[in-house]
Amino acid sequence: MIRNIVFFLTFTLISAKFKFDNYTLYKILPENANDIQVLRNIQENDRRYDFWTNPAPILDFVNVMSSPEHKNDLEVILNDNGIKFTVSMSNVQEAINKENLGTYTSRNLRSMRWDSYYTLDQINNWLDDLVARYSDVATIIVGGETYEGRQIRGVKISHGSGKRAIFIESGIHAREWITIATTNYIIDRLLRSNNEDIKAIAREFDWYIFPVTNPDGYVWSHDEFRMWRKNRRPIRSEFGVDLNRNWNSNWFLHGSSMDPSTDIYAGNGPFSEVETRTLSEYIRSLSGQIDLYLSMHSFSQLLLLPFGNSTQGYANYNDAMNIGRRAMGALSVRYGTQYVTGNIAEAIYLATGGSIDWVKEALNIPLVYCYEFRDKGQYGFLLPADQIIPNSEEVLDSLVDLIFQAKRFGYMNSANSANNVKMSTLNLLSVLAIILYTY
Ligand SMILES: [Zn+2]
Numbered sequence: 049m050i051r052n053i054v055f056f057l058t059f060t061l062i063s064a065k066f067k068f069d070n071y072t073l074y075k076i077l078p079e080n081a082n083d084i085q086v087l088r089n090i091q092e093n094d095r096r097y098d099f100w101t102n103p104a105p106i107l108d109f110v111n112v113m114s115s116p117e118h119k120n121d122l123e124v125i126l127n128d129n130g131i132k133f134t135v136s137m138s139n140v141q142e143a144i145n146k147e148n149l150g151t152y153t154s155r156n157l158r159s160m161r162w163d164s165y166y167t168l169d170q171i172n173n174w175l176d177d178l179v180a181r182y183s184d185v186a187t188i189i190v191g192g193e194t195y196e197g198r199q200i201r202g203v204k205i206s207h208g209s210g211k212r213a214i215f216i217e218s219g220i221h222a223r224e225w226i227t228i229a230t231t232n233y234i235i236d237r238l239l240r241s242n243n244e245d246i247k248a249i250a251r252e253f254d255w256y257i258f259p260v261t262n263p264d265g266y267v268w269s270h271d272e273f274r275m276w277r278k279n280r281r282p283i284r285s286e287f288g289v290d291l292n293r294n295w296n297s298n299w300f301l302h303g304s305s306m307d308p309s310t311d312i313y314a315g316n317g318p319f320s321e322v323e324t325r326t327l328s329e330y331i332r333s334l335s336g337q338i339d340l341y342l343s344m345h346s347f348s349q350l351l352l353l354p355f356g357n358s359t360q361g362y363a364n365y366n367d368a369m370n371i372g373r374r375a376m377g378a379l380s381v382r383y384g385t386q387y388v389t390g391n392i393a394e395a396i397y398l399a400t401g402g403s404i405d406w407v408k409e410a411l412n413i414p415l416v417y418c419y420e421f422r423d424k425g426q427y428g429f430l431l432p433a434d435q436i437i438p439n440s441e442e443v444l445d446s447l448v449d450l451i452f453q454a455k456r457f458g459y460m461n462s463a464n465s466a467n468n469v470k471m472s473t474l475n476l477l478s479v480l481a482i483i484l485y486t487y
Contacts, residue, residue, distance in 0.1 A: 065271065066273045066274070068141040069139065069141045070139050070141070071113055071140035072119050072138055073100070073135070073137040073140055074111065074134070075109050075110075075111055075133060075426070076109065076112060076126065076131060077109055077131070077132040078103060078110060086125075086129045087112075087131070088103050090112075090122075095309070095310075096114070096118040097114050098113040098114075098275065099112050100112065100113060100429060101347075101348055101428075105394075106388060111425045113275075136425055147225075147432070148164045150165065150166050151170070152166055157178060160232075162229070162233055162436050162437050163434055163437065165225050165228075165433055166232075168260060168266050171228070171232065171260060175201065176188065178235070178236070178239065185205055185239070186203055186205050187204050189203065191256075191331075192261075194262075194263050195264055200258060200260070200261055200263060201260070202256060202257050202258035202259065203255075204256055205239065205254070212253055212337060212338075213253060213254040213256060214254070214339065214340045214341075214342070215338050215342070216231060216255070217341070217343050217344070218231035218344035219260040219261055219262055221262065221290075221345060222266045222269040222278070223275050223276055223277050224347070224429060225269070225429070225431070226421050226422065226431045226435070226436065227421060229433075229436045230344065230421065231257060231259040231344055233436070233437075233440035235257050238250040246444070246448065253339075254337065256334065261327060262279055262323060265277065265279050265288070277311045278311065278313065279291055281321065283316075286308035286309045287308075289308075289313055289315040289321050291321060291323055293313070293314040294318065294324045295401050296401075296410070297400065297406040297409045298405065299318035300318075300401060301398075301401075302356065302357050303400060304399070314401055318401070324403075332410075332411060335412075339413070339414055339415060339460045340413075340414070341413045342417055342418075342447075343402075343417070343418040346420060347425075347428050348420040348424065349385065349387045349388065349423070350388050350419075350420040351376050351388070351417055352390065352392045352418040352420065353365070353369060353390070353418075355400075355405050356392035356401075356402055357398055358391075359394045364414060364415075368416070369389060370457065371415065371453040371457055372389040372450070373389045374453045375446045375449045377449075378446050378448070379442045379443065379449075380442075381445065382438075383442055385422065385438075385442050392405075392418070404416045404417065415454055415459055421443065422435060
């Protein structure tokens with residue numbers, strides 16, 4: 049169904065946005081391995097349904113969207129198999145209508161509001177204005193290009209030379225709008241916050257931050273099809289490669305498809321896409337400097353570690369896991385939001401060709417994580433704009449703590465260690481949270 053809709057849209061040059069009127073979002077609650085297997089069979093063999101999350105033992109829910117025509121069939125299958133479910137949204141279009149789209153006015157930084165989502169053009173205008181305002185420490189950087197000829201634009205924040213680097217890659221999946229909003233918020237806070245912890249981490253590292261690494265897909269998700277995930281390269285009669293299955297690390301080994309009509313089409317070879325090819329070369333050019341690499345996704349509230357093909361650890365796996373778990377303790381302090389930390393293979397399911405696997409395997413960057421932001425299946429990709437600030441605040445809390453914990457474990461020590469992050473109230477709270485967590 050979804051496939052037919054996309055096909056129809058892309059080949060008939062209809063410019064009207066696709067409406068998800070009366071589409072249902074289910075929150076399915078598998079209770080055992082058999083339930084998960086039933087759901088995986090549907091996911092793999094029945095294209096009528098859009099799985100927003102993968103059935104996996106670590107998650108206690110699976111989100112599936114159905115058109116009104118096919119929802120009864122899905123409910124029959126679930127009921128026949130005794131699988132429990134609830135309805136998160138009975139009309140997906142209603143949630144889309146409620147997404148608060150802001151308007152950024154050029155040369156007016158205050159018109160960027162954190163309770164709204166913005167188009168690519170508006171984000172680019174805002175980035176230009178922000179960098180012009182903070183030109184002593186911020187510059188626009190170009191990390192690559194896209195099939196439709198756009199630039200993958202980002203911001204470098206640097207308070208001096210010779211610092212270790214942190215790289216943030218966000219928005220590689222077009223429909224995960226919250227990742228872009230939160231990454232923009234992080235850029236804003238690193239430049240403008242008066243909080244001593246945030247000022248310290250801003251000063252201590254070189255930051256390379258790319259809020260929208262799939263600009264073509266993001267534009268399409270605004271203009272035509274809200275649930276678009278991939279890039280926009282035409283492939284025979286279909287469109288788009290899943291850019292997070294296209295990196296040259298165990299490419300097409302697991303959790304990918306050779307069928308370009310699916311959302312997990314891996315492309316016709318590793319780095320077949322200009323977006324991943326150019327961005328990976330950019331990252332490689334910095335690889336000697338990067339101590340921490342973060343890939344921002346939504347949703348499910350997870351912190352994932354490489355690799356996607358194995359639950360076996362790598363050299364510093366235990367350190368990375370401990371640092372990540374503690375940072376997620378810090379994330380929970382402000383609003384009580386609980387994240388689970390684990391490697392991709394155990395947390396999602398086997399899935400390879402993702403950016404963090406390549407960064408870890410090819411560049412051997414010490415600390416590499418993938419965030420899956422809020423929520424746990426109520427709104428999914430359509431996280432209401434009034435959650436942008438809380439999501440961003442808690443993620444930034446966790447980032448401050450992640451750096452603090454990494455240092456405790458002997459990582460991320462810049463030459464100018466006098467600027468080390470201080471033990472603040474927030475960090476003390478997070479230590480308390482960890483003590484509670486580990487007992
Ligand atoms: Zn994603």
